[in-house]
Amino acid sequence: MSPFYIEQEKFFVSVDCIILGFKEGKLYLLISKRKFEPLKGQDTLMGGFVRSDESLSETVTRVLFEYTGIQDVFMEQVGAYGEINRDEGERVISLAYYALINLELFDEELCKKHNARWEELEKVGKLIFDHNQMLSDTMDILRKKAATQPLGFNLLPERFTLPQLQSLYEAIYQTTLDKRNFRKKILEMDILEKQEDKDKSSSKRGAFYYEFRKEKYNELLRKGFYFSL
Amino acid sequence: MSPFYIEQEKFFVSVDCIILGFKEGKLYLLISKRKFEPLKGQDTLMGGFVRSDESLSETVTRVLFEYTGIQDVFMEQVGAYGEINRDEGERVISLAYYALINLELFDEELCKKHNARWEELEKVGKLIFDHNQMLSDTMDILRKKAATQPLGFNLLPERFTLPQLQSLYEAIYQTTLDKRNFRKKILEMDILEKQEDKDKSSSKRGAFYYEFRKEKYNELLRKGFYFSL
DNA sequence: GCAAAAGTGTTAGGTGTACACCCATGA
DNA sequence: TCATGGGTGTACACCTAACACTTTTGC
Numbered sequence: 001m002s003p004f005y006i007e008q009e010k011f012f013v014s015v016d017c018i019i020l021g022f023k024e025g026k027l028y029l030l031i032s033k034r035k036f037e038p039l040k041g042q043d044t045l046m047g048g049f050v051r052s053d054e055s056l057s058e059t060v061t062r063v064l065f066e067y068t069g070i071q072d073v074f075m076e077q078v079g080a081y082g083e084i085n086r087d088e089g090e091r092v093i094s095l096a097y098y099a100l101i102n103l104e105l106f107d108e109e110l111c112k113k114h115n116a117r118w119e120e121l122e123k124v125g126k127l128i129f130d131h132n133q134m135l136s137d138t139m140d141i142l143r144k145k146a147a148t149q150p151l152g153f154n155l156l157p158e159r160f161t162l163p164q165l166q167s168l169y170e171a172i173y174q175t176t177l178d179k180r181n182f183r184k185k186i187l188e189m190d191i192l193e194k195q196e197d198k199d200k201s202s203s204k205r206g207a208f209y210y211e212f213r214k215e216k217y218n219e220l221l222r223k224g225f226y227f228s229l
Numbered sequence: 230m231s232p233f234y235i236e237q238e239k240f241f242v243s244v245d246c247i248i249l250g251f252k253e254g255k256l257y258l259l260i261s262k263r264k265f266e267p268l269k270g271q272d273t274l275m276g277g278f279v280r281s282d283e284s285l286s287e288t289v290t291r292v293l294f295e296y297t298g299i300q301d302v303f304m305e306q307v308g309a310y311g312e313i314n315r316d317e318g319e320r321v322i323s324l325a326y327y328a329l330i331n332l333e334l335f336d337e338e339l340c341k342k343h344n345a346r347w348e349e350l351e352k353v354g355k356l357i358f359d360h361n362q363m364l365s366d367t368m369d370i371l372r373k374k375a376a377t378q379p380l381g382f383n384l385l386p387e388r389f390t391l392p393q394l395q396s397l398y399e400a401i402y403q404t405t406l407d408k409r410n411f412r413k414k415i416l417e418m419d420i421l422e423k424q425e426d427k428d429k430s431s432s433k434r435g436a437f438y439y440e441f442r443k444e445k446y447n448e449l450l451r452k453g454f455y456f457s458l
Numbered sequence: 459g460c461a462a463a464a465g466t467g468t469t470a471g472g473t474g475t476a477c478a479c480c481c482a483t484g485a
Numbered sequence: 486t487c488a489t490g491g492g493t494g495t496a497c498a499c500c501t502a503a504c505a506c507t508t509t510t511g512c
Binding site: 002005008009036038056057077080091095 | 231233234237238239240241242265266267278279280281282283284285286306308309310311312313318319320321322324
Binding site for chain 1: 461462463464465466467
């Protein structure tokens with residue numbers, strides 16, 4: 001090792017994951033009870049320490065798989081959190097990532113195993129350390145990004161209805177949207193494919209299923225189109 | 230130390246700074262020659278290792294002061310870079326931050342001291358490690374943010390002219406803007422204060438100086454206004 | 459037949475964009 | 486007086502936002 005490196009200090013580095021899911025018109029955050037001291041038993045985001053044989057994204061992928069049972073999860077970096085005493089045990093520099101989960105793929109068994117639960121986003125209380133800050137930073141990013149990129153579909157099943165999609169955006173932006181304007185806008189983009197059957201679970205009439213066409217979206221991107229809600 | 234922490238691995242953590250300045254209608258990046266192996270002598274961003282008595286932002290502030298001589302610099306996080314072999318010497322996790330500099334405050338002497346130079350952004354070549362990636366991520370962020378927040382003023386002297394301001398945005402977006410539309414938009418926001426004197430350095434007629442009114446901007450923010458270019 | 463959610467068009471106002479000429483001044 | 490960059494207004498196209506009724510069907 002070059003002498004220049006030797007004289008530098010080293011740090012614990014962890015990742016913390018803001019794992020979001022969507023069901024019944026609401027956003028949910030996966031939280032668990034911390035398993036060790038300090039602050040054992042308090043609510044915490046899902047996290048893990050970085051290992052020397054992993055890149056950061058590999059750490060996140062490992063942690064996400066451990067807690068959700070899903071391999072290919074949409075995730076992005078939120079930022080680095082490095083206040084000296086942010087972790088009340090030792091100095092730990094943490095990298096926050098958010099992940100968007102299709103709850104149909106989620107392995108419910110893991111909740112018991114990790115003492116975890118899906119908490120309604122609106123009702124999330126005090127989390128340990130700076131985890132509330134990480135959550136709030138995530139929501140800022142999500143609200144900005146969701147308006148210009150088709151992130152929302154990661155939170156929905158493969159087949160979804162337009163009322164579902166609308167209620168998702170209403171949950172993200174905490175507002176109500178006009179049904180006609182919303183439908184016009186999203187359908188005009190020509191990135192959804194209408195299915196022949198309906199979801200009858202939430203009304204007698206039933207709402208047609210749609211699927212997000214990722215290839216179509218990528219193709220349009222190449223032509224200079226861009227998603228905007 | 231709790232036993233849980235003891236068994237975890239530790240890492241070198243550094244910050245790398247994308248320091249941008251603006252003059253004569255062009256954006257410039259501060260780069261220097263690396264002073265130690267590996268890759269000694271090659272072009273690199275300004276960086277430094279995090280110390281145990283510093284938060285991340287303190288590290289950045291220290292590094293920025295060291296290389297620019299300025300204390301209060303606008304800076305924001307770009308992200309964490311953690312590929313295993315990104316640093317060819319040792320494993321180092323790096324946190325990138327960008328900074329926007331008013332070149333009038335910059336201490337030119339420091340360039341000699343650190344073997345640094347202001348390289349025209351368009352002409353920046355290969356930098357070490359993943360520094361080009363950091364730069365490109367910075368520009369993505371900057372272009373997005375500059376459209377909705379008054380970041381640009383950090384790159385200008387306290388007093389600037391509208392042609393200057395416009396050329397700054399043209400440099401950031403690498404495009405040309407319509408003079409009338411640009412002026413209309415920026416003046417309508419009512420966050421600039423016209424001065425009584427003119428800058429005659431770039432034309433015979435001279436262009437009026439303006440100043441950015443930060444208090445005015447903050448006040449408008451409170452009323453729900455938001456900046457948009 | 460009625461309650462409950464799905465689905466459907468039009469219009470007015472505002473915003474973005476394109477565009478051309480006069481002004482002030484120093485050399 | 487002329488070359489150079491500074492400064493100004495309008496018209497049109499497009500997009501956004503507001504708005505109400507009909508359809509389907511299980512109970």
